[in-house]
Structures are given as structure tokens and as C-alpha cells.
Amino acid sequence: xxxxxxxxxxxxxxxxxxxxxxxxxxxxxxxxxxxxxxxxxxxxxxxxxxxxxxxxxxxxxxxxxxxxxxxxxxxxxxxxxxxxxxxxxxxxxxxxxxxxxxxxxxxxxxxxxxxxxxxxxxxxxxxxxxxxxxxxxxxxxxxxxxxxxxxxxxxxxxxxxxxxxxxxxxxxxxxxxxxxxxxxxxxxxxxxxxxxxxxxxxxxxxxxxxxxxxxxxxxxxxxxxxxxxxxxxxxxxxxxxxxxxxxxxxxxxxxxxxxxxxxxxxxxxxxxxxxxxxxxxxxxxxxxxxxxxxxxxxxxxxxxxxxxxxxxxxxxxxxxxxxxxxxxxxxxxxxxxxxxxxxxxxxxxxxxxxxxxxxxxxxxxxxxxxxxxxxxxxxxxxxxxxxxxxxxxxxxxxxxxxxxxxxxxxxxxxxxxxxxxxxxxxxxxx
Ligand SMILES: [Zn+2]
Numbered sequence: 001x002x003x004x005x006x007x008x009x010x011x012x013x014x015x016x017x018x019x020x021x022x023x024x025x026x027x028x029x030x031x032x033x034x035x036x037x038x039x040x041x042x043x044x045x046x047x048x049x050x051x052x053x054x055x056x057x058x059x060x061x062x063x064x065x066x067x068x069x070x071x072x073x074x075x076x077x078x079x080x081x082x083x084x085x086x087x088x089x090x091x092x093x094x095x096x097x098x099x100x101x102x103x104x105x106x107x108x109x110x111x112x113x114x115x116x117x118x119x120x121x122x123x124x125x126x127x128x129x130x131x132x133x134x135x136x137x138x139x140x141x142x143x144x145x146x147x148x149x150x151x152x153x154x155x156x157x158x159x160x161x162x163x164x165x166x167x168x169x170x171x172x173x174x175x176x177x178x179x180x181x182x183x184x185x186x187x188x189x190x191x192x193x194x195x196x197x198x199x200x201x202x203x204x205x206x207x208x209x210x211x212x213x214x215x216x217x218x219x220x221x222x223x224x225x226x227x228x229x230x231x232x233x234x235x236x237x238x239x240x241x242x243x244x245x246x247x248x249x250x251x252x253x254x255x256x257x258x259x260x261x262x263x264x265x266x267x268x269x270x271x272x273x274x275x276x277x278x279x280x281x282x283x284x285x286x287x288x289x290x291x292x293x294x295x296x297x298x299x300x301x302x303x304x305x306x307x308x309x310x311x312x313x314x315x316x317x318x319x320x321x322x323x324x325x326x327x328x329x330x331x332x333x334x335x336x337x338x339x340x341x342x343x344x345x346x347x348x349x350x351x352x353x354x355x356x357x358x359x360x361x362x363x364x365x366x367x368x369x370x371x372x373x374x375x376x377x378x379x380x381x382x383x384x385x386x387x388x389x390x391x392x393x394x395x396x397x398x399x400x401x402x403x404x405x406x407x408x409x410x411x412x413x414x415x416x417x418x419x420x421x422x423x424x425x426x427x428x429x430x
Contacts, residue, residue, distance in 0.1 A: 002030065002041035004418050006377060009035075010051035012346045014355070014368050022052060024375040027417030031371045047379050050412055053350055054369045055087025055119075055376030056332060057357040059144075060231065060255065060303040062324065063089075063121075066112040067097025072308040072396045075425070077328060078118040080306075080394035082422040084329035085411040087119045087376035088430070090361050093126035093147050094158035095307070101126040101158075102134040103141045110429055117427030119416055120376075122361060127169040127180060128159055135172050142430075144361040145179030147231070150213050151187040154278070154323060160187065163216060170226035179360075181229040184213035184238075185279055193319040198268045201318035202280050207235030210279055214238045218245040221252050229360060230254040232305050234279035236289030243298045253360060255301035256290055258334040259325050263287075263401060271316035274401045277305065278323040291342055294352060301360060302352040304331045311397045326400045329393050333407035336382065340408060346382060363430065375418035384410040 004024040011020035013032060021038035023030045033039070058081065065073040081089050091109065093100035100106050100123060113121055125143035127135060135146055148169060149160040161169060166182070173180050189209035193200045214230055218241060221228040230238065233256045245252050259277065264284035268275045275281060293299040307324030315321050327334065332353065339349050358367025365374045387406045390398035414421045421427075 002039050004043045004045070004375070005038045005041040006045045006047065006052055007035050007038065008047040008052040009049050010346070011369060012051060012053045012350050014370060017345065017347055022369060022377065024418040027375055029369065029371055029373050029375050032369060050379050050381045051346055052369070053085065053346065053378045053380050054354045054367055055378055055414065055416065056085050056353045057088045057361070057363060057367050058086045058303050058328065058331065059090040059301065059357040059361050060092065060257070060305045061089040061328060062092045062095045062307040064095045064308070066108055068095055071095065071310055074113045074116040074121065076394055076396040077306070078116070078121065078425070078427055079422055080329040082118045082414045082416070083394050083411065085332045085378040085380060085414055086328065087414060087416050087421065088122065088358070088363060088366050089119060090122040090124055090144055093124050094153055094155055097157065099126050099158045100124065100143070101128050101131045103137050106138060106141050106143060113429055115425060117425050117429070118421055119427045120430055121427055122363065122430040124181065126158060127161060129161060129165055132168055132172055135169065135178065136176055139176055139178050145181055146173060147181045147183070149183040150216070151183070151185045151190055153183070163220070166217070167220045167224060170220050170224040170228060174224050174226035179227045179229060181231055182217050183232070184217055184230050185209045186212040186216070196317040196319050197270070198265065198318050201276065202265055202282065205278060205280050207237040207282065207286070210235040211237040211241060215241050218250055218252055222250045227251040232257050232279065233290070233299060234260045234282055236286045236293065239289065239293040239298050243296070246298070253300045254298065255303050256294070256299050257303060257305045258327055258331045259401065260290055261287060261302065262334045262338045272401070273314045273316060273318055273321035274325070274399050274403070276318055276321050276323045277307070277325045300356040302331070302335055303357055304328050308395060308397055308399065311399050314399055326395050326397070327402060329395060330388060330400065330402050330407065332380070332411065333386070333409040334402060336409035337407045340382070375415060377415040379412040381410045381412055382408070386410050
């Protein structure tokens with residue numbers, strides 16, 4: 001006897017989309033059956049034309065707890081995740097206090113998260129000047145890899161690495177098969193914004209700064225044999241060097257984010273710093289090129305970079321405001337809205353937002369509907385639409401650039417290991 005069988009005419013499987021029945025026992029998927037041949041189960045759910053997707057894996061979330069829980073915390077972030085069809089998040093090592101740069105800080109994170117999470121949570125460690133000797137202990141304590149910056153991070157307790165520091169971190173990570181994930185903007189090409197308006201902020205962080213940093217990471221990954229990952233690619237100038245490096249067999253992957261794929265600099269409302277993030281949202285033409293990068297497989301993942309702050313830090317001045325976009329609950333619908341318009345299917349979205357991020361973070365049993373995987377599942381109505389009201393989101397603060405936008409695709413239910421997610425905190429720490 002199974003616990004649950006979910007049937008849909010559109011089950012998104014690793015080899016395509018088809019009518020199927022997914023059988024669940026003890027939190028895991030036991031098999032994928034023809035709809036008429038499903039086993040007996042205590043509970044049966046028929047979704048009809050509503051699609052069944054694997055739970056999304058969002059490997060780029062700043063939860064900020066402990067220390068800046070007034071910006072965002074595990075309870076609020078993971079409820080937002082569940083409501084948005086995300087069943088696993090991987091938390092970034094900075095903006096919390098302490099930052100996750102040694103095993104004691106990781107233990108503090110775990111204590112803060114324990115018992116509060118509506119979805120599963122993994123952790124990235126940080127690579128900062130002076131903590132090279134902590135990378136292996138952090139790896140052994142369970143972090144999925146190490147984040148570093150090449151330019152100032154925005155918080156002084158998480159300083160950037162220079163090229164020598166990056167090389168050392170890559171070499172150290174390579175010695176135990178670890179992964180280094182990089183915020184890639186070359187500091188020497190960044191300037192102070194010349195004024196408070198969006199065009200001046202955008203000009204202060206040119207795409208060339210991203211390209212130069214990406215080229216440095218590629219060169220050092222090649223020299224050290226390490227695995228490296230480029231976070232939040234915003235400039236299409238990065239695509240050509242990334243494609244070339246991959247053809248040459250360098251161990252490098254890359255992600256972009258919903259806001260770079262769905263928003264454009266030309267449309268940023270005056271003074272609306274909900275749109276401020278680093279690197280910045282660029283032109284509509286650049287956005288189209290990022291879509292080609294996804295279609296070509298040069299960009300592997302689409303993850304949120306959910307990075308809230310206290311609302312009072314979002315002053316209406318692009319030079320002074322906190323840089324970070326809140327979208328954890330909205331990423332799936334935002335990306336589907338644009339992906340469907342551009343001729344992509346749900347299978348593409350699942351590859352970018354579930355399967356590839358799970359592989360990046362080494363999360364076996366996540367990101368796919370398959371026998372043996374965790375029963376992390378999402379009922380997603382791809383034809384429905386909803387207008388975003390920031391105040392109705394589960395994020396701690398009602399600040400998001402998607403406020404007032406009508407997005408296509410509505411999450412009807414999310415299951416974590418076969419149980420409805422969002423209420424009782426069922427999440428585990430990975
Ligand atoms: Zn980030």
C-alpha cells in the first residue's frame with residue numbers, strides 16, 4: 001500500500017512530459033506509472049491538466065539568519081519557497097552574522113534553522129581572506145561549496161578575495177573535490193555611481209567588469225583543475241568566454257536569475273530600488289542574449305539570488321540603496337511567463353530550476369521525478385495567471401520588483417517528501 005499517488009496529464013519527467021501517475025511511499029517516489037496502472041494508495045490526487053513538476057532547487061538564497069533576521073529568516077524564507085514551488089534552498093554564507101566562514105559559524109546557522117524550515121535547506125560556506133585552512137573542515141561539516149567575491153560584497157564582515165586568494169581557494173577546493181562559486185565582477189572596473197538615478201548606477205557596474213572577472217575565474221580554474229561556478233551572470237558579454245571554456249573542457253558552470261531574464265533597465269521605474277541588485281539588470285537586448293545562452297546550454301541554472309534587506313535600506317536612491325532583489329516565491333512564475341512566450345517548455349524550466357541546480361550542489365535525490373528520488377513535487381497550473389501583490393507574499397518584507405505584474409503559471413500545491421509543504425516546518429537540514 002502506497003501513501004500517495006498523484007496523477008496528471010502533464011508530468012514533467014527527465015525524458016519529457018507525459019500523462020503519468022507518481023507513486024509515493026515513506027517520502028520517496030517508488031515509481032512512475034501509466035495513469036491506469038498506478039498502485040493502491042491511501043490518498044489519490046488527480047491534477048488533470050495541472051502539471052506535476054519536481055520541486056525546484058534554488059541554490060542562491062540569502063536567508064540572513066542569524067544576525068540579520070529582521071531582513072529575512074528561515075521561517076519566512078522557506079514558507080515563501082514552498083508557496084513558490086521550491087522544495088530545497090541552499091543558503092548563502094553572507095549577510096547572516098556570523099558569516100559561514102568556519103565550522104562554528106555553520107553550527108550557528110544550523111541551530112538557527114533547526115525546526116523552522118518549511119522546505120529542505122543546504123548551506124554554502126564562504127571563502128574569505130584568512131580562512132583557507134577552514135575550507136576542508138567546512139566541506140567535511142557538509143557545506144555544498146564555497147562562495148567568494150572578487151569585489152566588495154556589501155557587508156564588511158565578508159571581504160573579497162584577490163586573484164591570488166582566489167587561486168589558493170580553487171587549489172584547496174580541488175584537493176578534496178570541492179566547488180568554488182564566484183560573484184564575478186572585476187573591482188578595478190567598478191566605479192561610484194555619478195548620481196542617484198538608475199542609468200548612473202548601471203554605468204557604474206559595466207558588463208565588461210563581469211567579463212573580465214569571468215575570464216580570470218576561467219583561467220584559474222583551468223590552472224588549478226578546480227570546479228568553479230559563476231553566480232548570477234547578468235551581462236551577455238560573459239557568454240562567449242564561458243562557451244569557449246566549456247568547449248575546452250574547463251570545469252565551469254554558470255547561472256543567471258529571473259530578474260535578468262524578465263526585467264530590463266529601460267523599464268526600471270524612477271527611484272524604485274526594489275530593482276537594484278549587483279550585478280545590475282541590463283538592457284532588453286542583453287536580456288534576449290541571456291535567453292540564447294540558456295537555450296544553448298552555456299547558462300546551466302536559473303536561481304533567485306533572493307537577497308532581501310530591511311525595507312528602510314531600500315531608499316529611493318540607486319547609489320545609496322541596498323542591492324538585492326526579493327523573488328524567492330515568484331521565480332517559477334516569472335521565468336515561466338517569459339519562457340513560454342519564447343517557445344520553451346516546462347521541461348526546459350525544470351532543467352534550469354531543478355535538475356541543474358541539484359547537480360551543482362550535489363543534491364542526489366532532488367530535482368527530478370524518478371523512482372528513488374525524494375517525493376518533492378509541485379502542482380503547477382501553467383495556463384493560469386495571477387497579479388503579484390507584494391503584501392500577500394510570505395517574504396518577510398513586501399518589497400519586490402514584481403509587485404503589480406501579472407505572471408503566468410500558478411503553484412497549486414507543493415509536497416515535500418510526500419507531505420504538503422508550507423504549514424508545519426517539515427524541512428530537513430541537508
Ligand atoms: Zn547573492
